[in-house]
Amino acid sequence: MTEQLRLLHTDGRPDTASVDIAAIFDPARMTQARRLAGLTKSALAAKIGITPAAVGQWEAGTTPPRRDHLQATADILDVPITFFAIGRPHARLDESAAHFRSLRSTRASQRAKAIAFVEQVWELAYALEKRVQLPPVDLPGFSDGEISRDDLPTDPQEAARELRRYWNLGHGPIAHLVRTMETRGLLVTLIPFAGADTPCVDAFSASRLSRPIVVLAPDRADDVYRHRFTAAHELGHLLLHSDTAPGDPLQEREANLFAAEFLTPRDAIREDLPSRLDFVALDQVSKAWGVSVKSLVFRSRELGLLSDATARRAYQRLKQMENLGLITGDPVTNYPGEVPCLLSKAYALAETKGLTLVTLANELKWKLPRLRLLLGDADPRPALRLV
Template sequence: MPERPPLTLFSGDTTAAVPASAVVFDPARLTQARQLAGLTKAALASQIGVSGAAVSQWESMTSPPRPDHLLRVAEVLDVPVEFFAAGRPFAQLDGAGAHFRSLRSTKAAQRAKAVAFAQQVWELTHVLERHVQLPAIDLPGFLPDDPSELGDNPAAAARALRAHWGIGPGPIPHLVRTMEIRGIVTTMVEFAGGDTPTVNAFSTSRMPRPMIVLTPDRGDDVCWHRFTAAHELGHLVLHRDAAPGDSEQEHDADAFAAEFLTPADQIRDQLPRRFDINALRQLSHEWGVSIKSLVYRSCETGTISDAVARRAYQRLNHLYEVGILGSDLVAQYPGEIPALLAKAFELAENHGTLTLTSLARELRWRPNRVRQLLGQPDDRPVLRLVTDLETTAR
């Protein structure tokens, strides 16, 4: 077997048509595809022309679907029929194994869609790792044979992780790339058809690799994006085995993120003793955190009083409303855009071990789905058919 090349990161249909009768049906695949499509069992049943009980029986494997029904399911869910075939690795994950950034505002169906997406990200990672050596996982305590721990105190854990990763004093210029270099799978692609604003972000330690899912809905604010990534990193460090949903966990993850991005002993003396918008803007640019975050940090470190902080927030809200203050796009900062999976595919493609078509065939996905999870734009020209009436009007 040829040696896999190591991956270095800087600081039509997948196969010929397969008869539905030849598919050894895997019910977990149906559940995954249905949840990704955002359909209930009843909604899927309605589009296929069967009862909701029939879909329930298919997913529980009480009774597998008939070949004609399976073909219709594949059509409705926009997957090749071989997607439902058993025999390839499947990542078991449920909503109880993921920490959601906005759990209370995320509906159960949205969480299910997000979890199904995470399952597919793992499958893509798993296949790519057959062809490319991904960065080794370097997250203390994550691997079973790694007894090291960073502790459960958020600030102390953040300082310990900075030291463990060899991050010196000062800002972290490329946070997302820093996490990817340590083997943390990070992704930022549209996966829910515009349904992700309430999801925001989530993370899980229940996969063979730690995973952070960021959504592009807040791509207009790189500071928010960086803090969210650090927040999810906090969950991976602090709450690996804890059940998600505890408000105290969210507070701890915020405290971790603040200390990881702006260590108190480093930022305290730089913070202005009064509300100074110019000084705060400069610090925001240098440290890659929002001005509001710096005001909160100022209050937290005792640099300003609660009263001064309240007045500062009021002033900041006004400055944002009138457009004097704004935010930067994440796209302007390549080091904050996930690249691990895309670079892995590019390396495998350059070594002649993978093509988009062969990768899609291995995953049993359509090529456009592979492009989507790799974060590749679909550059194909769009065919537009013009009617005779439209031609006449012109």
């Protein structure tokens, strides 16, 4: 992928720490930081020692905060005080523009936190793209955040076949799904954005920005097959449901149908599937195609190779084997092609021409740990533990 990244010119900008931030306060930044911290207006107000109405007035833009309140807020939300200044690109994404894999089990506060995270991923990509030419977005019907579905199939399985043709993927296994998505200009991230809430947010995607973004939860990354299916599921949402409101169970079923056909095309996988239930043979097919045995049982039933009763017995047997520890997931970290790297490689290339983490953090008005997190770069310092 590094070959696709080309350096562009950029101008550095001085930090604004000495400016009276309260005089150039951006209400939207307050909302973003509060949501990233997972706090309600009432909770933030209680920590500052003011009324919730005051916080509401700040975020509505009717009354700016006092300088001492702004500093206290910055400390509580763990951002530099300059974070609240106007003047930086801000991709404001409405909650209705994101497709959550587990929408009904995801609380509103978790969705708000996830949306704020996506906004920051876009900001990081925007800052890097001023210096590095990222791969252009190559997704049917997509043009710089505008969606045109006129020429796209509405049937999910036909859409999957069409995307394979469009991306010239052939009919066989897709060896590196996440890398394939990134080389087509999609932003994919595998960052623990929600902290303790991450297990409640399975995955989600957003297409109404200049680059489509797919967020995969690291808590699901202990099984590369589930991880790949989830990535394909979100790809289906981007292609099929980019201009529709999320939350419809039918959309989830369509995204699953898309993912199954995209990863295991009906006509091609039929030739590899055993004509009867054979777990050894299914395990071999699983490894070759990069999908789970469970999904292959479903595919076999769907293609008429297994009866409903046989498929049910197969699911029960698989569950028993999982409970006995005979089936364990293979972590994504063993498969570099399934670990997102577009943003980290873009930064690494820009770094060869003089960009530093400090410079980039100052430009974004983030703290260094936050920037390292979104780049997928763990803090290199050893952790001190007192016992």
